[in-house]
Amino acid sequence: MSRIAIVGASGKLGGATLSALVAHNLAPPSDIIAMTSSTPDSQTWAKLSSTGAQVRHARFEDGATFEDALRDVQTLFLVSTPDIALDFGVAMDYDGTAPGAEKDIGRESHHKNAIDAAVKAGVKWIVYSSLGFGFKGGAGGESKAGVMRAHLCTEAYLRSVGAAHGVKITILREGLYNESWPLYLGYFDSRNAKDERDVVPLAGDGKICWTAIRDLGVASALVLASGGIEDGEKEFVGRTVYLSTRPGTARTVGEIAGIVGWERGRGVRVDVVGREEHERYYTEDRGMQRPGVEWWASTYEALEDGECLVDDPMLENLLARVGLKPIPVEETVAAMIKGGGDWKSKQQKA
Numbered sequence: 285m286s287r288i289a290i291v292g293a294s295g296k297l298g299g300a301t302l303s304a305l306v307a308h309n310l311a312p313p314s315d316i317i318a319m320t321s322s323t324p325d326s327q328t329w330a331k332l333s334s335t336g337a338q339v340r341h342a343r344f345e346d347g348a349t350f351e352d353a354l355r356d357v358q359t360l361f362l363v364s365t366p367d368i369a370l371d372f373g374v375a376m377d378y379d380g381t382a383p384g385a386e387k388d389i390g391r392e393s394h395h396k397n398a399i400d401a402a403v404k405a406g407v408k409w410i411v412y413s414s415l416g417f418g419f420k421g422g423a424g425g426e427s428k429a430g431v432m433r434a435h436l437c438t439e440a441y442l443r444s445v446g447a448a449h450g451v452k453i454t455i456l457r458e459g460l461y462n463e464s465w466p467l468y469l470g471y472f473d474s475r476n477a478k479d480e481r482d483v484v485p486l487a488g489d490g491k492i493c494w495t496a497i498r499d500l501g502v503a504s505a506l507v508l509a510s511g512g513i514e515d516g517e518k519e520f521v522g523r524t525v526y527l528s529t530r531p532g533t534a535r536t537v538g539e540i541a542g543i544v545g546w547e548r549g550r551g552v553r554v555d556v557v558g559r560e561e562h563e564r565y566y567t568e569d570r571g572m573q574r575p576g577v578e579w580w581a582s583t584y585e586a587l588e589d590g591e592c593l594v595d596d597p598m599l600e601n602l603l604a605r606v607g608l609k610p611i612p613v614e615e616t617v618a619a620m621i622k623g624g625g626d627w628k629s630k631q632q633k634a
């Protein structure tokens with residue numbers, strides 16, 4: 285018996301992974317541990333329990349809760365912490381070590397708590413959900429995106445822990461969600477006609493291999509379920525792989541704006557203005573907080589460098605094993621703007 289624990293099981297990625305494990309009969313629900321920072325009296329706890337999974341409490345801030353929750357677990361899906369504010373203002377070259385400091389300062393501090401606890405609890409295999417930046421013909425160790433710094437730092441820590449303690453590791457660079465286009469399109473309000481802008485200023489632009497959350501959940505579940513299977517281990521253990529759609533269907537943020545304009549019946553376009561004007565516009569004209577805006581602005585430099593133009597067949601191959609194909613980003617945009625619709629066929633008719 286191989287128990288699989290999922291961090292953030294109530295969230296979008298962890299939830300999609302839990303659903304896929306159950307829906308595709310990849311693991312008996314009773315062998316899945318759904319981890320949550322909530323408590324047994326919460327609605328989250330009740331909802332997770334209704335899946336048949338065992339629900340256990342663990343908080344990133346307290347490694348002891350993780351160690352307790354990971355008893356008798358063989359495989360850990362470490363979904364990264366949602367606490368992005370921890371990274372605001374952290375220098376890009378900060379590598380997660382702060383001599384003399386009691387705690388690291390960025391999101392990696394949460395991940396390190398979980399990783400250290402997993403080692404103490406005797407977990408055999410840690411699968412980490414990193415992010416789909418940094419593609420350089422393969423998984424590079426550098427990125428211009430601030431959002432990637434804590435992931436790279438965590439990846440390095442995992443490799444060192446894996447080597448020191450004989451724990452198997454796999455790093456999944458999860459593609460950029462189809463569903464996250466509003467964030468990339470200048471924090472666009474996706475509800476039809478709620479965002480008044482016809483022009484969205486951005487620091488830069490570049491092609492993105494957008495990937496649906498459902499597909500990431502299914503692919504992540506298939507990786508997790510391969511634990512203990514010889515071929516699965518050969519395929520994933522010790523590797524850093526991208527779970528992402530392919531360059532043939534990649535779209536820039538500007539192209540996404542075109543789809544959004546079509547769907548809402550009122551055009552919207554991207555204006556590439558450079559980083560300084562981007563930061564000025566979102567802080568002064570849109571009233572957003574500077575630390576978060578500055579942190580996110582570096583994302584566009586990474587896009588311009590082609591970091592998210594990922595060419596890895598892994599996602600397609602995994603989905604094909606359960607008879608699925610990737611959900612196109614156009615379909616997701618249409619669903620989010622209008623609650624459904626087929627952008628491509630509408631465009632062909634027009």
Ligand SMILES: NC(=O)c1ccc[n+]([C@@H]2O[C@H](COP(=O)([O-])OP(=O)(O)OC[C@H]3O[C@@H](n4cnc5c(N)ncnc54)[C@H](OP(=O)(O)O)[C@@H]3O)[C@@H](O)[C@H]2O)c1
Nearest residue numbers: 292294295296297320321322343344364365366459460461
């Ligand atoms: N690939 C992408 O495009 C993309 C987009 C956005 C984010 N991400 C990254 O992927 C991660 C997962 O994203 P998501 O979309 O699934 O996020 P999400 O829907 O916000 O879920 C985050 C999960 O974290 C759990 N959580 C919150 N505080 C916690 C704590 N203190 N200790 C332990 N667990 C805690 C929450 O569960 P409980 O409330 O039940 O504890 C929740 O299930 C994010 O954290 C982010 O780093 C990736």
